Structures are given as C-alpha cells and as structure tokens.
Amino acid sequence: MAPPFSWLRPEPHGLYITPADAWIDPARPVDLALVTHGHADHARGGHGRTVATPETLAIMGLRYGVVEAGSLPVAYGETVTLRGDVRATYVPAGHVLGSAQILLEHAGERVVITGDYKRRADPTCPPFEVTACDVFVTEATFGLPLFKHPPIADEMAKLLGARENEEGRCVLVGAYALGKAQRVIAELRAAGFTETIWLHGAMERMCRLYEDHGVDLGDLKAVAGVPKNALANAIVVCPPSALNDRWSRRLPEPITAMASGWMRVRQRARQRGVELPLIISDHADWDELTTTIAQVNPAETWITHGREEALLRWCELTQRKARALALVGYEDEDD
Amino acid sequence: MQRFSALLDALVLTPSRNAKLALLAEYMRETPDPDRGWALAALTDGLDFPAVKASTIRSLMAERVDPVLWTLSRDYVGDTAETASLLWPEPLGQHLPPPSVAEVVETLHATTRVTAPGILAELLDRLDVNGRYAILKLATGAMRIGISARLAKVAFAQAFDVRVEDVEEYWHGQAAPYLPLFEWAAQGAEPPRTDLLPLFRPFMLAHPLEAEALDLTEFAAEWKWDGIRVQIVHVAGETRVYSRSGDDISGTFPEVASALHEPCVLDGELLVRGSHQGGETGGAASFNALQQRLGRKTVSKAMLRDYPAFVRLYDVLIDGGEDLREWAWEQRRARLESLVTRLDPARFDISQVIEAATFEDLVGIRARARDDAIEGVMLKRRDSPYVAGRRTGLWYKWKRDPLLIDCVLMYAQRGSGKRSSFYSDFTFGCWNGDPDAGAELLPVGKAYFGFTDEELKWLDRHVRQNTVAKFGPVRETDKSLVLEVAFDSVHESKRHKSGVAMRFPRISRIRSDKPAHEADRLETLKGLIVP
Numbered sequence: 001m002a003p004p005f006s007w008l009r010p011e012p013h014g015l016y017i018t019p020a021d022a023w024i025d026p027a028r029p030v031d032l033a034l035v036t037h038g039h040a041d042h043a044r045g046g047h048g049r050t051v052a053t054p055e056t057l058a059i060m061g062l063r064y065g066v067v068e069a070g071s072l073p074v075a076y077g078e079t080v081t082l083r084g085d086v087r088a089t090y091v092p093a094g095h096v097l098g099s100a101q102i103l104l105e106h107a108g109e110r111v112v113i114t115g116d117y118k119r120r121a122d123p124t125c126p127p128f129e130v131t132a133c134d135v136f137v138t139e140a141t142f143g144l145p146l147f148k149h150p151p152i153a154d155e156m157a158k159l160l161g162a163r164e165n166e167e168g169r170c171v172l173v174g175a176y177a178l179g180k181a182q183r184v185i186a187e188l189r190a191a192g193f194t195e196t197i198w199l200h201g202a203m204e205r206m207c208r209l210y211e212d213h214g215v216d217l218g219d220l221k222a223v224a225g226v227p228k229n230a231l232a233n234a235i236v237v238c239p240p241s242a243l244n245d246r247w248s249r250r251l252p253e254p255i256t257a258m259a260s261g262w263m264r265v266r267q268r269a270r271q272r273g274v275e276l277p278l279i280i281s282d283h284a285d286w287d288e289l290t291t292t293i294a295q296v297n298p299a300e301t302w303i304t305h306g307r308e309e310a311l312l313r314w315c316e317l318t319q320r321k322a323r324a325l326a327l328v329g330y331e332d333e334d335d
Numbered sequence: 336m337q338r339f340s341a342l343l344d345a346l347v348l349t350p351s352r353n354a355k356l357a358l359l360a361e362y363m364r365e366t367p368d369p370d371r372g373w374a375l376a377a378l379t380d381g382l383d384f385p386a387v388k389a390s391t392i393r394s395l396m397a398e399r400v401d402p403v404l405w406t407l408s409r410d411y412v413g414d415t416a417e418t419a420s421l422l423w424p425e426p427l428g429q430h431l432p433p434p435s436v437a438e439v440v441e442t443l444h445a446t447t448r449v450t451a452p453g454i455l456a457e458l459l460d461r462l463d464v465n466g467r468y469a470i471l472k473l474a475t476g477a478m479r480i481g482i483s484a485r486l487a488k489v490a491f492a493q494a495f496d497v498r499v500e501d502v503e504e505y506w507h508g509q510a511a512p513y514l515p516l517f518e519w520a521a522q523g524a525e526p527p528r529t530d531l532l533p534l535f536r537p538f539m540l541a542h543p544l545e546a547e548a549l550d551l552t553e554f555a556a557e558w559k560w561d562g563i564r565v566q567i568v569h570v571a572g573e574t575r576v577y578s579r580s581g582d583d584i585s586g587t588f589p590e591v592a593s594a595l596h597e598p599c600v601l602d603g604e605l606l607v608r609g610s611h612q613g614g615e616t617g618g619a620a621s622f623n624a625l626q627q628r629l630g631r632k633t634v635s636k637a638m639l640r641d642y643p644a645f646v647r648l649y650d651v652l653i654d655g656g657e658d659l660r661e662w663a664w665e666q667r668r669a670r671l672e673s674l675v676t677r678l679d680p681a682r683f684d685i686s687q688v689i690e691a692a693t694f695e696d697l698v699g700i701r702a703r704a705r706d707d708a709i710e711g712v713m714l715k716r717r718d719s720p721y722v723a724g725r726r727t728g729l730w731y732k733w734k735r736d737p738l739l740i741d742c743v744l745m746y747a748q749r750g751s752g753k754r755s756s757f758y759s760d761f762t763f764g765c766w767n768g769d770p771d772a773g774a775e776l777l778p779v780g781k782a783y784f785g786f787t788d789e790e791l792k793w794l795d796r797h798v799r800q801n802t803v804a805k806f807g808p809v810r811e812t813d814k815s816l817v818l819e820v821a822f823d824s825v826h827e828s829k830r831h832k833s834g835v836a837m838r839f840p841r842i843s844r845i846r847s848d849k850p851a852h853e854a855d856r857l858e859t860l861k862g863l864i865v866p
Contacts, residue, residue, distance in 0.1 A: 145400070146408045146421035244755045264348055264421065266468075273755045275348050309753050310407045317401060 005135055007086075007106050010302070010325040012300055015113065015137070017104065019084025022051075024102060025281055032090060036115025037099035038063065038178055050212035051080060055098025059125045059178065062209055076126065080317055093117040094128035096179030097210055102130055111135040112296070118281065119288040120152065123186040124179070128292075136298035137317050137325070141283040141308035142261050148284045149261055156191045157280045162255055162276050163233055170198075170231045171276065172254035174240035179282050181237050182210045182315050184259050187219045188235065197224045198231060202245065228252045234313055261285065290314055309325065336433045338366060339374050346378075348479050354743075355482070356559070359490035359780040363622040364516045366793045370436040370513025375491070377436075377480045381511055383681055384443045386451040387474040392419050395452050395459075399424055408682055408719035416471035423467050424694075426460040433461050436473075437512070443474055448545040474694075479496055485580060495520035500723030503581065504529060533568045535577040537723035541713060541730035548694040549731070555717055556697055559710040559732055560647055561622045561824075562606040563629070569595045569647060576605075588644050594637075594682035597673065600653040603646040604686070619647070622838070623826045647686045648675060649713075654723055660721040663796045667721065694699060701735065709847050737821035738863055740765070741846060743776055746818040750783065751807045757791055758798040758810060759783055761842065763818050765833070765860055770852040775812060777833040779860060785821065785841030792843065817846040817854045825863050835860055 009016045014026035022032040022078055029046035036052075038059030043052070045064035050057065054073040074080050078088040085107075090100040095116040104111045113131040119128055142149075161172045175181040181203050188197065196219045199207060207220055223236060232252050242248060243256050258274040261281025268279035284292060289311060293301055301322040303311050310326035315322035342362045349355050359378075361416045363371050376382045396405055396419050405422070412418040434442070439458060446454050457472065459467050472478050488506060492499035497520050505526050509516050513570045518524040565584070575591045585592040586674040589607065594603075607622025607628060620642070628634070628642050650669040659667050668688075675685045689712065691697040701712050711734035742763035743821050750759035760783040768774030786794065797816055804811040820845035828836035835857070 052759065144408050145404050145410055146418060147414065148421075188450070245751075246756055249756060266344075266417060267413060269348060273350065273751070275350070277348070307411070310404055313403045313407070 002053060002107075005109060005111065005300070007084075007109075008104065008135075009110055011152050014190070015325075017082070017086055017106075019082075019083075019106065020082035020086040022082055025115065032082075034102055035060070036093065036102060037046050037095055037114065039279060042115060049166065053098045053100050056100070057098075057217070058209060059098060059206075060214070062205055070255070091129050091131050092126040094119065094122060094125060097182070097215065099125060099179075101128075101131065103133065111137065112298075113137040114139055116283055117177060117292075118143065119286050120149070120290065122183055122282070123190060124182050130292070130295045133296060134299045135302060136293065136296045136300070137302040138289065138293065138311075139283065140289065140303045140311045141306050143282065143289055143303070143307040143311040145262060145263055145286045145310065147151065147285045148287060149264075149281050150279055152187055152280060153191070155259075155280050156187050158276065159188070159278060160191065160193060162257070163235060166233075166253075166255055168232045169235045169253040169255055170236055170242065170251050171220075172236045172238060172248060172251060172256050173278070174243040174256070174258040174272075174274070174284075175237055175261075176260075177239045178206055179241075180259055180280065182207060182215060183282065184216060184237065185220070186215060186279075189216065189218045193235070194218065196221050196224055196234070197276065198226070198234050198236040200236070200242055202239050202242070203237055223250070240272075290318075293320065294318075319330050336436055336439060336466050336469065338362065339436050339473075340465040341478065343378075343469050343472070343478075344465055350755070351667070351753065352486070354788065356493055359487065360481070360494035363491060363494040367666075368514055368517055369512035372514060372517060372627075373436045373440045373590065375432070375487055375513065376511030377440075378478055378480070380485045381485045382440065382473065382484070383476055383593060384399070384446070384474055386390065386446040387479075389415050389475055391451050391455065392416060392471060392475065395424065395456055396866050399628075401601075402570055416475060416477070416718045417468055419471055420464055420467035421472045423459050425462075430461050433463075433466055435457060439470055439473065440512075444819060456578060479633045480482060486530075491516075491520065493858045496632060498723075503723065504534070507534040507581065508532045510542050518678060523659055524691040530656070530658075531571060531756050533570045533573045533575040535568070535575070535581045537581075538564065538579060538602065539567065539650075539721050539723060540725040542725055544714060544731040544733040546731075549560045549714055551691060551694055551697065554714045554731075555668075556691055557649065557715065558714045559734070560604040560606060560619065560686065560687065562604040562619065562625050562647075562708040563605060565605040565623070565646060566652075567591065567595055567601045567603070569598055569600075570829060571598075587628065587634065589634060590639055591644050591646055591682055593820040596681045597646060597674065597677060598653075598655055599651060601646070601648055601650040601671075601683075602681075605644055605646050607642045619645075621826075623823070641679075645684065647684055649686050650721060662720065663718040664715050664721075665717045674770050701733065709735070715718055734823075737823060737843070738825070739819055739821055739843060740860055740863075741817050742779060743777055743851045743854045744812055744818055745776055745814055747794070747810050747812060750811060754791075757795045759795070760792070761818065763820060765855050765857045766815075766852075767833075767857050770854075774856075778831075779835055779858060780820065780821065780822070780837040780840040782840045782842050785843055786845075790842075792844060794842075815851050819840050819844040819847040820847050823861055827864055833857060833860075835864065 007018050013028050015024040023030045023033055024034045025036055025042040026033050031048035033047040034051045035056055038056045043060050046195055049070035049073045053134045055072055057071050074090045076090055076092050081087050081088050087105040089103040092105055093099040093115055102113045110133040112131050117128050117138050177186050185197055199220055199222050201224055204222055207217055248254055255275050257276035257278055259280040260276040262268045263277030263279045301315055301320055303324045312322050312324055345358050346355055348827045379473055392415055400422050406420055448789050458470055488502045489499050492502045505516055515527040519526045564579050568575045573585055574595045576588050578584050606619035607624045609624055619623045624642055651667055654670050654860040691700055714731040742765055744761055745764045746762040746863045747758035748760040750757055762778050762781045764776035764778045766774045767777050798812055802810045803813050820840050822840040823837045825838050
C-alpha cells in the first residue's frame with residue numbers, strides 16, 4: 001500500500017495530483033488545471049482544461065482574453081470526479097469573488113487546499129467554510145504574529161476622515177485591481193458613502209465584472225479626461241503601481257492611501273510613500289491562520305506560501321504535524 | 336500620550352516639510368504644559384533615560400513571545416521598538432487610562448535598571464499599538480523621524496506667531512519641558528534671561544547680490560572667506576564655539592575655545608592656517624584642509640599641529656556685557672577693531688575691509704580673487720544693525736561666478752515627497768579619455784537642483800524614454816544627454832572612482848544641442864582642482 005497522501009505531490013510549480021494527472025494552481029501551462037481563484041499568481045492562461053468556479057473562469061476570461069474551450073465550471077459545493085477516482089469539491093475561501101478551497105478525496109483520504117483565504121466578512125464573496133480533512137494545505141502570506149488586521153470599519157473611518165479633513169485634495173487609494181479594490185468600494189458603500197467613486201482605467205472592467213455577478217458598487221466613473229478641480233475631496237481608486245507614478249499628477253494634490261495588510265508595518269508604508277496606510281487585507285492574519293488550523297484540526301498541515309517558518313514554529317509549539325512546501329511563483333507584495 | 340502617538344505617526348508618514356511644520360505647530364498650540372515641552376524634547380532627541388535600553392525591550396518581549404517568533408518578526412520589521420509594539424499582548428481586563436507624556440517621562444526618569452522592565456510593562460498595558468510604539472521610541476531615545484531642532488523651532492514660532500530668531504535665542508540654555516519658553520510665547524510673559532549664559536545668538540545672514548551695482552559710500556566690502564561661519568561666546572569664564580546651526584563645536588576646536596578670555600560674542604569665519612587664501616603670511620588654507628578638522632569629537636595633537644585653526648572676525652554682537660546688535664555696522668566695526676588688539680593674534684584676526692573707491696574698482700578686485708580661492712565678496716550696509724536671519728537690503732553676498740563643466744547624464748533616481756513621481760536626482764560623468772578611442776564615462780557628481788519645474792519635467796521624460804536598465808528606484812540612461820553643471824570648487828577625493836569631488840554641484844543648463852562625445856573629459860575637471 002502506498003504511504004499516506006503520496007498521490008498528492010508538491011512540485012516547484014504547483015501541487016500535482018498523480019492519479020488524475022492534474023495540477024492545482026500551476027505556474028505554467030498544463031493539460032488539466034484546478035484553479036482556486038483568479039489572481040495572476042494562481043491562475044495562468046494556456047491550460048488544456050481549467051476547472052474553477054464560474055466567477056473565477058469569468059475573471060480568467062477577462063484577464064487572458066479567451067476562455068479555453070475545455071473549461072469546466074464548478075459551483076460552490078459541487079463535486080467533480082477526475083480520472084483515477086479523485087473527487088474535487090469547491091468550497092468558499094472568502095478571499096475574492098469566485099475564490100475557492102479545493103477539497104480532494106482519494107483512497108479514503110481528504111486534503112483541503114485553501115488557495116488564498118481570509119476569515120473576515122467580505123461583501124463581495126461568500127465566507128470561508130471550515131472543512132474537515134486529514135491534510136490541510138494552507139497559505140501563510142501574513143504568517144507572522146505581528147500581523148493583526150484591525151476591523152475594517154476602523155480603516156474606513158480613517159479613509160473617510162482623511163477626505164473630510166483636507167479641503168481641495170483627493171484621496172487616492174492604491175488597491176489590488178482584483179478583489180481589494182471592489183471590497184474597499186463595497187465597504188465604503190456599506191459605511192454610507194454614496195458619492196461617485198473614481199477609477200483608474202485599469203480598474204474599470206473588473207469592477208463591471210463584479211457588478212455583473214451581483215455585487216453592487218454604486219456610482220463609479222473613470223478619471224480619464226476629468227478636470228482636476230472636479231476631483232477635489234473625491235475618492236479615487238487605482239492599482240498600487242499607479243500611486244506614485246505620472247498618472248497621479250492629474251489629480252488634485254492626492255493624499256496617497258494604500259489598502260494592504262503590509263501597511264501594519266510603518267516602514268513598509270513609508271517606503272511606498274504612503275501617507276495614509278489602510279490595513280486591509282484579503283488574506284488571513286496570524287490569528288485567523290492559527291485559529292483556522294485549530295478549527296480544521298487536521299492530521300497534517302502543509303504550508304505553501306508566505307512566511308512559512310513562523311507558522312511552522314507555531315505548529316511545533318502546539319504539537320501539530322506540519323511541513324513547508326517549496327512552491328514557486330506565489331507573490332503577493334500588494335495585498 | 337495618544338495625541339503624541341498620533342503626531343508621531345503623522346510625522347513619520349508626511350513627506351512635506353510644510354505639512355510637518357503645521358502638524359507640530361498644531362500639537363504645540365493644543366497640548367497643555369508640560370506635555371508639549373516633553374514631546375518637543377523627545378522629538379528632537381533631547382530626552383535620555385539611562386535605565387531603559389533596547390535590551391530592556393528585548394528582555395521584556397522574551398518573557399511574552401516565543402524567541403523564534405520574536406526573531407522572525409524582528410527581522411521582518413527591522414526595528415525593535417516597532418516589533419515590540421506590534422507583538423505586545425493586548426492586556427486582559429481593566430487597566431488604568433493611557434498615561435500623559437509627562438507621566439511617562441516622570442515615571443521613566445524615576446526608574447532604575449532593575450525596576451525599568453516592570454514599570455515599562457505597566458505603561459505598555461495602558462496603551463494601544465500606536466501608543467506603545469511612541470512610548471518605546473521615547474524611552475529608548477531613538478526617534479529618528481527627521482525632525483531637526485531647527486524644524487522644531489520654526490514650528491514653535493509658527494504655533495505662537497513669534498519670531499524664529501527670538502525662539503532660537505531663548506531656546507538655548509532652556510531644559511525640557513521648556514516652561515519659561517511656553518510662558519513667553521503662549522502667555523506673553525517676559526522672555527527667559529540669556530545674558531549670563533554662554534548662549535548662541537542667531538546669525539545675521541546675507542542675500543545674494545542681484546543688483547547691478549551698489550554705492551560704496553553706503554556699503555562696505557569684505558572678503559567672503561571659505562571656511563565655516565562660527566560664533567564665539569565668552570561669558571562668566573566659559574567659552575563656546577557655535578556653528579551656523581547653533582551646534583556647540585567647542586570640543587572640535589579646543590585651541591580656539593581656550594584662547595578667548597574677553598567677555599564678548601563674536602562672529603567670524605573659522606579657518607585653518609595655510610597659504611592658500613589671502614596670501615603667504617597670516618593666510619588660510621583651503622576648505623579641504625579645514626575639512627580634516629570637522630566633525631571630530633576628539634582632536635589629536637597631530638591634528639592641532641598640522642591643521643591649526645583660527646577665526647577671522649567679521650563682527651561683534653556683545654562686548655563686555657554691552658549688547659551692540661542695535662548699533663550701526665560702522666560703530667560695531669570700530670569696537671571690533673579695538674577689541675581684536677586685546678585678543679591672541681595666533682587665534683584671532685580681523686577680516687579686512689576691501690579698499691575700493693568705486694564699485695568698478697571692486698569688480699576688478701573681485702575678478703582677481705578667483706586665484707586666491709576666496710568664496711567671494713560680502714557687501715554690508717554701513718548703518719545696518721545686527722539682525723538675526725536674512726533681512727532684505729542690509730547684507731549681500733556676491734559669490735564669485737561658479738565653475739562650469741559639461742557632463743553626461745548617467746543615472747537618475749526618483750525624488751521624494753512632491754517629487755516622488757519624478758526622476759529628479761541626477762548622476763553625471765566625464766570621459767576618462769578620448770571617447771572616440773574607447774574611453775568610458777566615470778561618475779563625477781550628483782545634483783538634484785538647479786533646474787526649473789519645466790526643465791524637471793523635460794528631464795523626467797528624457798530619463799523615462801532613454802532608460803537602459805533599472806535598479807530599484809534608479810534608472811541608468813543611454814548616456815546621450817549633456818548637462819552643463821555649475822559648481823563652486825572641485826577637490827581630490829580618494830572615495831570616488833573618478834578621484835574628484837565637486838562642491839555644491841547643480842544643473843545649470845540642459846545641453847541637448849551637444850553630442851555626448853563632446854562633453855568634457857576628467858582631465859579638464861582635474862585641472863580645476865584646488866590643492
């Protein structure tokens with residue numbers, strides 16, 4: 001008999017499911033890919049067949065121009081059976097629109113691959129569901145005990161407060177174009193902000209896609225061609241890379257804000273020239289990571305990407321069996 | 336403490352100087368004594384708690400956080416105080432309300448090495464994450480957030496609408512929490528007495544000369560010597576030497592400090608003996624020689640022997656307890672001329688007035704001064720009082736024309752603050768031989784001013800369109816653009832590959848008309864070196 005879980009093999013560019021000849025979030029084109037969510041470090045184009053939620057497939061279609069003829073949509077809670085008697089069930093991960101954990105079942109063993117996830121409420125996607133399993137493959141982007149994301153209402157109050165305090169200036173919020181931007185906008189709406197929110201050109205199509213999937217983002221308009229004075233005291237959302245670039249010169253003395261879990265560390269905010277750090281992340285913070293491992297309570301925890309050492313140490317201190325997988329290609333500098 | 340920690344956070348994240356000033360001024364206006372004084376001292380590194388060290392924080396954390404997790408976190412954040420503020424366990428149950436800055440300062444002053452950890456822990460339990468950061472930074476005396484004493488004084492003047500020169504004068508000799516200073520500025524009380532202490536008085540400064548000519552019956556001309564401007568104060572048996580910024584540099588120049596025994600306040604140029612400036616006898620060496628002496632805490636006998644310092648006097652502010660600052664320059668000059676005869680001639684001489692009948696004569700004399708490597712000429716209104724700062728119409732500096740050289744733009748780096756979207760720091764080079772025979776460009780200097788806003792936009796665009804490589808915030812350009820660089824002087828330097836270091840380089844013109852291979856060679860620049 002094969003040793004436990006030997007049917008799932010960590011390779012440098014993804015997790016390989018041997019009996020199904022399929023990959024999870026592969027970093028290069030393969031015949032059969034199971035994709036957890038639409039961020040570019042997990043979802044790449046060019047696969048023969050892609051299995052993902054309908055939302056993730058739509059995002060991939062938008063980003064890569066074509067949806068492969070062989071794409072196979074799987075709704076939350078649905079199970080597909082792959083070759084070699086491997087069953088894959090897609091479970092909400094609470095990370096971004098369409099994001100899923102993938103539960104794999106084979107030979108009486110259950111493995112959950114989280115992809116990226118968070119435990120906080122998010123108006124743009126259904127919440128993470130705790131799923132019992134033998135092996136829990138978790139991310140560790142914010143896997144250091146110093147990362148504690150504050151309640152998002154606090155950060156929204158900071159953002160709206162900055163806008164009111166600086167007459168004539170606009171607040172420019174750098175936010176990841178997929179997920180973070182829409183979540184910030186939806187949270188602003190939830191906080192009662194009804195004015196137009198202005199968008200960098202790179203944000204527009206993804207926001208429309210969210211709206212097409214039933215996420216209400218209120219009145220959105222593109223900044224392009226709008227005179228400076230029309231943007232006084234406005235809130236403008238752009239990708240983080242545009243924060244300090246030439247593009248921002250068209251705005252009235254922007255207060256540069258950045259919505260990211262990294263903003264918890266002053267020096268990170270300073271390095272990016274951010275005046276208003278907003279600690280908002282779509283990843284689990286330290287307490288969420290450790291609480292989730294405790295709730296799932298697997299026989300083994302595999303840690304994929306981020307700051308694995310600290311989470312490994314925590315598992316050691318709490319007498320949990322754990323190992324770090326050396327997967328390449330997952331970067332999340334801007335989340 | 337929350338107000339202080341909010342101020343600290345805002346200062347850390349605000350790039351603009353004006354915005355920093357506004358934040359500081361608002362804090363000083365709205366915070367009661369003695370908190371605002373303590374906060375001011377903390378921000379300008381004026382507080383010291385010998386019982387609290389970075390090791391105190393580390394041992395506090397060792398009791399609360401797994402050592403492996405601590406090390407991983409500390410390595411990630413890069414700052415012990417910030418890491419501790421983030422990792423400090425939120426206390427359970429009820430705690431006292433947050434302490435005031437004064438309570439923190441008084442409590443920490445009263446600690447010993449033994450009691451410090453426990454007392455610090457109790458304070459940390461009463462604060463949120465930003466408050467913890469502020470208290471740990473304050474306790475270990477390592478703010479390092481770019482608030483200079485000067486900036487704090489300007490903010491103080493702004494806060495209470497008083498003159499920054501007065502703030503400079505009264506500030507010296509005051510200890511935190513500066514109650515008499517706030518009483519004077521905020522409540523209109525009498526200013527603190529300064530006449531019995533060896534205090535720094537703010538310097539009188541000059542505007543650049545822009546007029547075509549001045550009437551020499553109204554203005555006197557003096558050489559502008561190329562050393563460092565100093566003020567020497569002697570009162571009640573004590574002497575201090577102060578730099579332009581008001582830093583006490585008496586320890587760096589003990590031979591000067593120990594040579595003055597007359598009660599007075601003098602203004603002059605600190606120089607090193609040599610034959611470079613002002614002729615063979617009683618002359619001064621170049622600025623480069625003086626540089627050997629600057630910034631040293633202890634001075635060796637060899638230094639004192641090889642680079643003996645002296646002061647060439649320009650002015651007298653106070654003589655024998657009599658404040659002469661309201662007097663006319665001519666009257667002060669007469670007092671100075673009689674005072675200098677009573678001083679040690681090895682350490683003090685007087686800056687001679689240039690004998691020129693007309694402005695045309697002066698133009699000729701100044702033109703010949705290039706060879707003497709004198710910085711230029713000062714023009715002082717004969718009836719001018721000694722006023723702090725730069726007052727229009729009284730003193731002018733007429734620097735000799737800058738030296739010019741054509742260099743090739745090599746690298747550009749992004750600026751900060753308002754300039755963060757622009758490539759505004761430029762590194763340029765000269766050819767180390769014949770460019771048509773395979774010579775290379777060697778960097779000779781770096782400049783980030785001298786250009787107009789329009790020129791900056793043009794340069795930014797040039798850099799973006801002609802980038803050949805990127806290194807973080809730095810771009811390497813295709814080395815096609817010639818820049819005319821102006822500078823005051825050039826010196827030999829072992830620290831630079833090119834072997835030269837320029838003083839005060841700035842971009843004077845963009846020479847897009849000139850091909851890069853026609854830019855100057857290193858040997859041309861080396862020919863301008865002053866020994």
